[in-house]
Amino acid sequence: MPTSAEPRATRVLIVDDHGVVREGLRAYLELEADIEVVGEARDGAEGVRRAHELQPDVVLMDLVMPTMDGVDATSRIKQERPETHVIVLTSFLDDERVVPAIKAGATSY
Known part of the structure; x- marks a missing residue:
């Protein structure tokens, strides 16, 4: 448990429908x-539930997922926990995909 002199670790939730992506991100982030x-x-709906349960500081959010996409999940997380930062993970560079995520409350992409 950190003392008052030690900063608390940034708590991260990874939301992506590809297991290999989640595993890779986890392995990389756990080096810090x-x-x-x-x-x-595994999808946006589960991401919303897990954000409610775990109260992360940051959510790494894929955009294209089954059940609920990253835009809807971002919007729901930000409505419930406006202090949570959502960073969108995407290979798309076009505004049609990224702008809705920013409008939904994503901090960056």
């Missing part, structure tokens, strides 16, 4: 002492 991966989710 000041980052704690608190959970993973």
Whole structure:
């Protein structure tokens, strides 16, 4: 448990429908002492539930997923937990995909 002199690790939730992506992100992030991966989710709906349960500081959010996409999940997370930062993970560069995520409350992409 950190003392008051030690900063608390940034709590991260990974939301992506590809297991290999989640595993890779987790492995990379866990190399950093000041980052704690608190959970993973396979789609937007599970991501919303897990964000409610785990209260992460940051959500790494895929845009294109089954059940609920990243834009809808971002909007719901930000409505419930406006202090949570959502960073969109995407290979898309076109505005048609990215702008709706920013409008939904994503901090960056």
